[in-house]
Amino acid sequence: MPKIIILPNEEHCPDGAVLEAQSGETILDVALRNGIEIEHACEKSCACTTCHVVVREGFDSLNESDELEDDMLDKAWGLEPESRLSCQARVADDDLVVDIPRYTVNLASEAH
Numbered sequence: 351m352p353k354i355i356i357l358p359n360e361e362h363c364p365d366g367a368v369l370e371a372q373s374g375e376t377i378l379d380v381a382l383r384n385g386i387e388i389e390h391a392c393e394k395s396c397a398c399t400t401c402h403v404v405v406r407e408g409f410d411s412l413n414e415s416d417e418l419e420d421d422m423l424d425k426a427w428g429l430e431p432e433s434r435l436s437c438q439a440r441v442a443d444d445d446l447v448v449d450i451p452r453y454t455v456n457l458a459s460e461a462h
């Protein structure tokens with residue numbers, strides 16, 4: 351089973367975490383199932399950027415982002431070449447290393 355390694359993140363997961371994933375699950379679903387509350391303001395419908403994560407390792411194993419996701423990502427703060435919307439990125443067979451950007455958190459909490 352692939353693993354998702356979450357890098358330490360002050361608000362969500364101070365010590366980091368290693369999560370068990372099933373192929374085909376989204377990064378967001380795996381995180382939520384394990385109590386890591388990545389924001390998902392649009393309820394996973396690819397209409398916001400709050401679930402933005404950066405996939406530091408294993409990026410190429412994910413399903414490719416579609417045009418809609420790329421359009422949304424263009425609006426994300428701190429976009430990186432390995433940025434994805436975690437509700438759209440599906441785990442394949444490779445382990446992933448995932449960074450939850452802090453500015454995502456700040457932006458989301460300001461909006462509430």
Ligand code: FES
Pocket residue numbers: 389390391392393394395396397398399400401422435436437438
């Ligand atoms: S939850 Fe809105 S795009 Fe992922």
